[in-house]
Amino acid sequence: MLKKISINKISELAAALMGKGLLLAPVKENSGYNFAEIKNPNQVDLDFHNTIASPKAAFFPHKEDFIKYETGKPIGAASVIGLSLPPTFLFGVRPCDVKSFGIMDIHFNASGIIDPYWKQRREVTTIFGYAFDLEKPAETEEFYQTLGIGAADPEGSDVFMIKKGDDLLLDSVTAKGEKLLAELKNFAEGKVTDKKYYDEYIKKGREYKTRSMCLEPEAITKKLEDLFHNTDFWMGVSSACLSCGICTFVCPTCYCFDICDDTLFGQGTRRRVWDACMFTDFTLEASGHNPRTHVYQRLRQKVCHKYSFHVRKYGVISCVGCGRCTKHCPVNIDIYSIIEDAMKA
Amino acid sequence: MTDFKQIENNLKKEAKRLLEAGEVTVVLAYGRGYDEKHSMPFAAKTSADVEKLVFNEYCNFNMARYLMRYPCGTKIAIAAKAADSRAIVQLIQEEKVRREDLIILGIPAYGMKNQKTDEVVDSKTTCGLYNPPLYNILLGEEVHGQPVVSPYEVLAEYEAMDKEARWAFWKKEFDKCIRCYACRKACPMCYCDPCFIDQSKPRWADKAPQSPGNMMYHLTRFHHLAGRCIDCGECSRACPVDIPLYLFHKKVAKECEEMFGQAAGMKLEDKPVLVDFRVEDSDKILE
Numbered sequence: 232m233l234k235k236i237s238i239n240k241i242s243e244l245a246a247a248l249m250g251k252g253l254l255l256a257p258v259k260e261n262s263g264y265n266f267a268e269i270k271n272p273n274q275v276d277l278d279f280h281n282t283i284a285s286p287k288a289a290f291f292p293h294k295e296d297f298i299k300y301e302t303g304k305p306i307g308a309a310s311v312i313g314l315s316l317p318p319t320f321l322f323g324v325r326p327c328d329v330k331s332f333g334i335m336d337i338h339f340n341a342s343g344i345i346d347p348y349w350k351q352r353r354e355v356t357t358i359f360g361y362a363f364d365l366e367k368p369a370e371t372e373e374f375y376q377t378l379g380i381g382a383a384d385p386e387g388s389d390v391f392m393i394k395k396g397d398d399l400l401l402d403s404v405t406a407k408g409e410k411l412l413a414e415l416k417n418f419a420e421g422k423v424t425d426k427k428y429y430d431e432y433i434k435k436g437r438e439y440k441t442r443s444m445c446l447e448p449e450a451i452t453k454k455l456e457d458l459f460h461n462t463d464f465w466m467g468v469s470s471a472c473l474s475c476g477i478c479t480f481v482c483p484t485c486y487c488f489d490i491c492d493d494t495l496f497g498q499g500t501r502r503r504v505w506d507a508c509m510f511t512d513f514t515l516e517a518s519g520h521n522p523r524t525h526v527y528q529r530l531r532q533k534v535c536h537k538y539s540f541h542v543r544k545y546g547v548i549s550c551v552g553c554g555r556c557t558k559h560c561p562v563n564i565d566i567y568s569i570i571e572d573a574m575k576a
Numbered sequence: 577m578t579d580f581k582q583i584e585n586n587l588k589k590e591a592k593r594l595l596e597a598g599e600v601t602v603v604l605a606y607g608r609g610y611d612e613k614h615s616m617p618f619a620a621k622t623s624a625d626v627e628k629l630v631f632n633e634y635c636n637f638n639m640a641r642y643l644m645r646y647p648c649g650t651k652i653a654i655a656a657k658a659a660d661s662r663a664i665v666q667l668i669q670e671e672k673v674r675r676e677d678l679i680i681l682g683i684p685a686y687g688m689k690n691q692k693t694d695e696v697v698d699s700k701t702t703c704g705l706y707n708p709p710l711y712n713i714l715l716g717e718e719v720h721g722q723p724v725v726s727p728y729e730v731l732a733e734y735e736a737m738d739k740e741a742r743w744a745f746w747k748k749e750f751d752k753c754i755r756c757y758a759c760r761k762a763c764p765m766c767y768c769d770p771c772f773i774d775q776s777k778p779r780w781a782d783k784a785p786q787s788p789g790n791m792m793y794h795l796t797r798f799h800h801l802a803g804r805c806i807d808c809g810e811c812s813r814a815c816p817v818d819i820p821l822y823l824f825h826k827k828v829a830k831e832c833e834e835m836f837g838q839a840a841g842m843k844l845e846d847k848p849v850l851v852d853f854r855v856e857d858s859d860k861i862l863e
Contacts, residue, residue, distance in 0.1 A: 262818040283816065284754075293754065294784035371611055471617040473641070475758035477816050493782040504783045510757070512774045526645075561758050561814035562637060563609035563616040563691075 232412045233421035233429060234401045238277060241399065245272035245322075247415055252318030252355075255289055257282050266321070277361070277399070280370060281325050285483030285555060287335065289321050290352040293480075298501040302494055314348060319356040326436070327375040327551040329360045329387035331483035337545050338486050357411055360388025360404075362436055369441040372554030374567045376443040380551060383436025393432045400429050441552065442567055444574070448542045454573055455539035462527065464576055468569045469530040471562040476507035478556035478564075479533070484549045487513075508532050534569055577706075578716025583683055584631040586715040587655060590681055592626045594653050600679055604642050605655035606635040613691055617642060631655070631683070634691045638808045640664050640764040643673050653679040655715075657688070659808035661708030662841030663764040666806055669841075669848055672767060682711025684719045690813060699725040701809035701822045709842050727807055728830045734823050746824075750790040752817040755783070759811035759821055760797060765804045772796060798824045803832045803849035806841040835860050 236244055248254045254269040257279045264279040266286050300309035332353070339349035362383035363369070369382070376382075385391035389408035392401050400421055403409035421429070458464055479485040489506040492499055506513060509530070514523045523529050541549035550566070557565040578586075591603040607618025607628045615630050617637045639654050640663035646652060656664055661682060667673045684707045688697050698704045704727050706719035737745060757773070760766040772780050773793050781792035798821075805825040812822040833839050835858035836849040846852075 262816075294786065470619045470642075471637075473758065473761035473814070475761040475814070476756040477758050477814075480754055480756050481816065489783060491783045493784070495788075502784060504785075507756070510774075512770070512776075557610065559816045561762050561810075563614040565610040565614075568610050 232403050232409055233426050234412055234415065234418045235395075235421040235425055236399045236401065236418050238394070238397055238399050241275055241277060242272040244415070244418065245269060245275040247417065248320045248322070251414075252320060253316075254320045254322060255286075256322040275322065277323060277394075279323075280363075280367075281328075281553065281555075283555075283559070284481050285331065285553065286321060286324050286328050287331065287483050287486075289319070289356065290332070290349050291335065291339070291486065291488075293505050295348055295503045296500050297490075297503065300499045300501065302497045302499060314351050316351055316355045319352070320359060321356050322359040323361040323392070324358055324388070325363060325553070326360055326382060326384040326387075327373075327378075327380050327553045328483050329358060330375075330378075330380050330384070330551045331553075332358070333387055334484050334547060334549055334551070335486055337547075357389045357407055358387070359401075360385055360391040362391070362393040362432065363439065364394055365432065365435055365439055369439065370554060370558070371442070372557040372565070372567075373552060374442040374444075374554060375552030376439070376441040377446050377567070378548060378550060378552045381433075381436040382439035382441075383433045385433060393429055395425065395428055395432075400425055402426075402429055444567075444571060446548075446570070446574075448546075448548050451548075451570065451574065452539045452542040454576075455535050458573055458576060459531070459535065461576070464573070465527040465531045468564075468572060469527040472509075472526050472530050472564055473562055474509050474511065474526045474529060475561065476509050477559050477561065478566075479507035479509055480505060481555040481559050483551055483553060483555070484537070508536070530564075534566060534573075537566075538570060577685060577687075577719050580632050580685070583685065583716045584629065587631055587681060587683075588626050588629050590713055590715065591620055591629060591653065592623050594679060595620065595623050595626065600651040600653040602646065602650065603629075603653040603655075603681075604639040605629050605681070606631055606637065606639075633687060633689045636688055636690065636697065636810070636813055638663055638762070638764050638810045640667060641762065641810070643667060643678075643764075644767055648674065649677060651677055651679075653681055655681045655683060656708050656711065657683045657685055658705035658708050659703045659806055660764075661710050662703065662705075662806035662839075663808060664841075665710050665844055666765065666804060666841035666848065668844060669846065670804075675844070679713070680708070680711040682708035682714045684708065684714060684716050686719065686723070692813075697809060697813075699723055699727045700730050701812050703727045703807035710844060728826055731823065731826055731830065734827065746794075747787065747791075749819045750794055751787060752819055753785055753790040753794065754817060755785045755790065755793065756816060758814040758816065759819075762810040762814035763801070764808070764810070765801055765806070766797070768800075794819075794821075794824075798828065801825060802828045803836075804840055805829055834858075 255266050256269050256275045257264040258267040258274050263283045265282050296312050298309050339346040385404045389405045390401050391404050403412050487506045488503045492501050515521045537549040594600045603620040606615045608630050609616040615635050620626050638660045640660050668675050686706050704723045781789040809822050832849050
């Protein structure tokens, strides 16, 4: 089902969604846009290129409290913090970021231990994908085309949106999206010409240019395996790296976390907090030994995990080319250039 | 002021000469990043590397941050703008590096820009001095005169706030913190190993990005830099959520200067104010 809404009236759509549950959409903050809970329908603003942080926090929050306990009390006295989630609408997610949810599903929702928190959030959430504006050029940092992702790929979304002049065209991709659009009776259905425009837009999105190179997963995996012990190469590409955690925190596919117990005056919380392989203490063992003491080892781990180990283990590259790591790196380290250099090395 | 292109040429020339003569094993300066606008810190080790060196208005990086990665005794040439040179002076005072191991390639410059916002940083987020206080070779003409704007002028709005307003201001700013630790990693003075925030026995603050832990981290870091911060503004530039860390550092630096008549990293023979004691020292801090 295709719906057509004037962008001026986006707040009406926002209000309708808020009436059904929780709405998460890009909101303008001081330093740029970020996904946030919408309290006032007028806050929704689609005039963004992409958000600073990736939308992964919608399913995998930076901190998640699991258990409350009191020290000195038996374990039975501890209480598990359950989740009670309203239907959630994640609105305005760019196609490359939508792809990242599928990659993250491999770890949290596909095999082995299923993460109940991730799973429940995924189940209650309807994803509104939003195509990049094909009229405007891509940002220099982006390279999703390299990874075979188009600027207007609807896969992975429940409802997919594109811009047509001053209007927004919304099409359902999944049965969940179809049902939701059918329920939004106040909004007009698109015409046949709109459908044609929509289909062509999706097709054109495949040709949208970002930085790109020919990248065979098998070839890059092999190349990085061969380069693994080439210390000079890794020292070279990491010589500027400060070893902070920005790249991993803004990354849509970084999923490492730490479980911590925080106790204050006998009251404790066991929680999960994002961790970053770029931190010195990430691999610090209880014995005091640290297998990754150098910056180059940590950067090598990050790059190889995404482009080599992940391919070996799960068959896909764990990167969607959104370019956030490059854009927010304080010293302009560019993962695309590292991969390019690796292929040439 | 010598233009940036000329400084770049001089930098290349000196770097090449020093590397070829074997006077240094590495030149810490700036290289080209993934495009023209995005330069990055770069360590040139061969004369072929020298061709990759650049200098433009976006080269804000404080190369003093990288000095301690090299073993003591390594002969290093380092490109240093005013604040970077102050950082080197401070590190020498703190005995983290040795003066005789360094050849400082001073860069007299103003009008540096933040690549994210394209705003001129000068005395807003950095110390705004034109000339490096310590150098071996100056890569351009010394800029005459004093900066028109004091580095503390940007504090006017902050200082007009009362105690409660300041507390509310910082609480709000710290709530934005995502604990990526880019501020401490970009800071040339943050070299503690391990940093208190990474310690687990005892754990000084929780790991989650929330208020008590964020507060503990930033306030401790702020105070640990009292009298040591050389006002390069790198912490604020590195911050992905734009916390104006420079305000606190500038405020403390201003108070130190008023109380002890000394700014950090200006003179090699000075001692950092908090390790120096003089009978005539101000007692204002105790009041």
